[in-house]
Amino acid sequence: MGRIIAVSGGKGGVGKTTTVANLGLALRKLGKDVTLVDTNLTTPSLSLHLGIPLYPVTLHDVLRGDAYLTEAMYIHQSGMRIVPASLSLEDLEGTDAKRVSKALQDATADTDIVLLDCAAGLGNETIAALKAADDLLIVTNPDLPSVTDALKTKKLAEELGVKTLGVVLNRVDAKKKHAQLSEREVKEMLETPILARVPEDVGVQEAIHKKSPVVNHRPSAPSSREFVRLAASLTGEQYTNGHSGFFEKFKTWMMGFS
Ligand SMILES: Nc1ncnc2c1ncn2[C@@H]1O[C@H](COP(=O)(O)OP(=O)(O)O)[C@@H](O)[C@H]1O
Numbered sequence: 121m122g123r124i125i126a127v128s129g130g131k132g133g134v135g136k137t138t139t140v141a142n143l144g145l146a147l148r149k150l151g152k153d154v155t156l157v158d159t160n161l162t163t164p165s166l167s168l169h170l171g172i173p174l175y176p177v178t179l180h181d182v183l184r185g186d187a188y189l190t191e192a193m194y195i196h197q198s199g200m201r202i203v204p205a206s207l208s209l210e211d212l213e214g215t216d217a218k219r220v221s222k223a224l225q226d227a228t229a230d231t232d233i234v235l236l237d238c239a240a241g242l243g244n245e246t247i248a249a250l251k252a253a254d255d256l257l258i259v260t261n262p263d264l265p266s267v268t269d270a271l272k273t274k275k276l277a278e279e280l281g282v283k284t285l286g287v288v289l290n291r292v293d294a295k296k297k298h299a300q301l302s303e304r305e306v307k308e309m310l311e312t313p314i315l316a317r318v319p320e321d322v323g324v325q326e327a328i329h330k331k332s333p334v335v336n337h338r339p340s341a342p343s344s345r346e347f348v349r350l351a352a353s354l355t356g357e358q359y360t361n362g363h364s365g366f367f368e369k370f371k372t373w374m375m376g377f378s
């Protein structure tokens with residue numbers, strides 16, 4: 121039985137979907153069976169990040185009771201399983217987010233880690249995803265509005281009995297040092313360890329434009345290295361930043377399907 125990790129943070133646009141796609145790929149490389157689920161039912165985008173936007177059966181069909189979860193599960197070229205959400209507005213009708221927990225009850229059967237890409241805000245979709253999760257991975261940017269929303273997410277998770285693993289601090293920009301919160305400030309506000317500091321990296325935006333996550337599109341980019349390091353720390357693998365054997369092996373593996 122695998123763990124279900126909700127990747128959430130309250131605020132929109134902080135990098136939750138980016139984290140799910142890249143962390144998923146990095147975990148896969150570490151030999152983990154990974155399943156990514158788009159629980160953002162109103163404004164999904166995980167399939168866009170992965171370059172496969174159109175799926176015949178989605179999580180929406182499962183939530184309506186029209187399909188089994190296995191029918192909405194697809195294998196990415198990396199070997200990850202993906203459960204996409206529908207991009208069609210019509211599919212919102214008759215979709216009840218409260219059924220997410222039940223729909224995902226069999227998701228951990230053949231997988232080590234399930235990552236849930238959460239919607240922005242703390243509405244029904246996020247609550248449903250948290251209720252289905254064992255752990256919470258917070259994604260935030262180093263600014264006060266983002267960290268305030270992240271704190272609310274952490275408190276909500278606590279109320280629901282979900283353990284917070286830590287924080288992915290995304291879009292850290294050394295050039296904006298005086299316009300951003302420091303890592304220490306974020307850690308103190310959230311009272312949670314910072315597990316990764318992903319830098320502001322145009323490679324992330326280029327990768328989304330190319331419809332392939334940055335760890336795949338540019339394995340040597342600073343952001344890619346941090347996502348790989350995060351995957352290693354979540355699974356207890358050895359990873360030394362730089363040109364470790366681990367990183368070189370990772371790059372070779374990525375070349376295999378890019
Ligand atoms: N580390 C980064 N460096 C530069 N741009 C980033 C980074 N992370 C995310 N972005 C940008 O922010 C946008 C929103 O990211 P996304 O993962 O979709 O956020 P969320 O899922 O939290 O709404 C992306 O389309 C990308 O342009």
Ligand SMILES: [Mg+2]
Nearest residue numbers: 136137160165
């Ligand atoms: Mg998103």
